[in-house]
Amino acid sequence: xxxxxxxxxxxxxxxxxxxxxxxxxxxxxxxxxxxxxxxxxxxxxxxxxxxxxxxxxxxxxxxxxxxxxxxxxxxxxxxxxxxxxxxxxxxxxxxxxxxxxxxxxxxxxxxxxxxxxxxxxxxxxxxxxxxxxxxxxxxxxxxxxxxxxxxxxxxxxxxxxxxxxxxxxxxxxxxxxxxxxx
Numbered sequence: 001x002x003x004x005x006x007x008x009x010x011x012x013x014x015x016x017x018x019x020x021x022x023x024x025x026x027x028x029x030x031x032x033x034x035x036x037x038x039x040x041x042x043x044x045x046x047x048x049x050x051x052x053x054x055x056x057x058x059x060x061x062x063x064x065x066x067x068x069x070x071x072x073x074x075x076x077x078x079x080x081x082x083x084x085x086x087x088x089x090x091x092x093x094x095x096x097x098x099x100x101x102x103x104x105x106x107x108x109x110x111x112x113x114x115x116x117x118x119x120x121x122x123x124x125x126x127x128x129x130x131x132x133x134x135x136x137x138x139x140x141x142x143x144x145x146x147x148x149x150x151x152x153x154x155x156x157x158x159x160x161x162x163x164x165x166x167x168x169x170x171x172x173x174x175x176x177x178x179x180x181x182x
Contacts (some may be wrong), residue, residue, distance in 0.1 A: 059103030
């Protein structure tokens with residue numbers, strides 16, 4: 001009898017824990033950025049190997065991108081980006097940790113607008129951000145998209161004066177995560 005009660009309690013605890021741990025994740029998210037200015041070569045890159053996880057019960061969200069995963073059309077530009085600007089050997093990753101404000105999985109319509117508040121870390125520097133995002137249901141997955149603007153100086157990224165007129169002060173960033181239920 002005691003064994004049955006103990007087994008029932010353990011099963012109940014496991015079920016309650018599992019319900020509270022509704023996670024969605026991806027390892028193939030995408031981040032694109034563009035810092036082009038007219039009349040100069042396009043400054044644009046894409047990273048298709050970004051990891052992200054969402055705890056649907058709490059709205060907590062985190063993403064991680066390896067800096068060397070960004071691909072440019074011009075190999076020399078990619079080399080300069082990694083070695084001279086973001087120093088990817090010293091600062092190999094960019095992270096975002098935060099929460100989706102007022103997140104409720106049951107309330108997601110075709111496309112639902114949210115704000116993700118959190119801390120973005122890049123080049124060894126933290127910056128608190130509020131990012132507008134759209135989340136929609138796509139089968140058993142959630143599609144999260146967002147667009148925002150960053151400035152290199154916010155992360156102590158120095159652009160040499162010789163090329164500063166060829167790179168925009170405002171960097172347009174877009175993200176897309178197809179988060180699969182885990």
